Amino acid sequence: MLRRLRRLRRIIRIVGTVFLVAAAVVVSSFAPIIAVPLLWLFGSTPTSAPPPPPAAIVCTPVTHESDGAGGCRPVLAPPTNVSVLPIGCGGAVSVTWDPVSRAERYEVSINGGSWVSVTPPRRHIFSDLTVSSNQTVTVRAHAWDSSTPGRSAPTSASGLSSGVCNELNAGNCLIPAGANNCNASVVWDMTGNPSPFRIENETNSNTIIGNTASGTQSATISYGNNTINAFSNNMLINTDISTATCVPQHFFLDLTQTCQPNPIITITPEPIWVRSGDTAEVNININAPYDLECTLAGDIANTPLFTHTGSINPVGDYSIDTVPISATRILSVSCNTPANDLQPPANAETRINMVPRMQEM
Helix, strand or coil: CHHHHHHHHHHHHHHHHHHHHHHHHHHHHHHHHHHHHHHHHCCCCCCCCCCCCCCCCCCCCCCEEECCCCCEEECCCCCCCCEEEECCCCCCEEEECCCCCCCCEEEEEECCCCCEEECCCCEEEECCCCCCCEEEEEEEEEECCCCCCEECCCEEEEEECCCCCCEEEECCEEECCCCCEEEEEEEEECCCCCCCEEEEECCCCCEEEECCCEEEEEEEEECEEEEEEEEECCEEEEEEEEEEEECCCEEEECCCCEEEECCEEEEEEECCEECCCECCEEEEEEECCCEEEEEEECCECCCCEEEEECCCCCEEEEEEEECCECCCEEEEEEEECCCCCCCCCEEEEEEEEECCCCCCC
């Protein structure tokens, strides 16, 4: 009997073990199906691992900045309407552009050279370039305040430089009394032309005024018109006229080849009033340090011609009588040098008045 009970206990133990194993298999197979309604019932959902954060945007230093939405934007817009035009002569260009918002200054560069800072107005001139050659100019905007540090992207444009210079400008001058020449300013620019250079006064025995490509020089100008020539590599490039004249109230005396003061002539009748049939004495005073030939006009008794020998006596007094006068008369004197240097001649005049005749009652 005891043996039977032991056998029964062993069978029950084996059957229990098999049942537990089978139950575990069943539960593991139906776990997802069972878990869903349980999770729904108790208000919970399955979760997954959070995604990694996006990589930080790195903007290009100096030229770009963050736009606040995960992107980048230019610090300043690039300059627009960049224009490169020839200016003047001798290999020069003028570059201009439109304003850029928030820009406080600009930089320009030509043909990849160093940057040059430019503040408004928005214009810069490059000179001493090869004449009539293509030039590329680059412009960029700059800002340096704390809100907009950095600069814009560059903008480039091209254009031809100016051609050679053929400029010559000879001034005029006034000769002082007693002299025969004066100094006038001569300005020239032959930049871009081949050397050697030569500026000369053809009228004054081809006197050399300068020998550089450009310059300003005081030149001696003789009385009259002087021809000023500019040469490049012994070829005539340009010509101008410089004129020297005497100072006001002076004339050029051919005899002495100097500027002299105009003669001072006065004429006075004695008396001023005459009766009909009477004569008068005409007194003439001439102040001139050179010889003059003079002519009187108006009822003169003797020859109307006389000579002022101013080279001997600069101041001369002359008296001439009139013929009997029957009416009011105008007397005049006109003088000129033997070579007729005075244009027009020097003149003076006076009036002799007739005394009214009293009629008897």
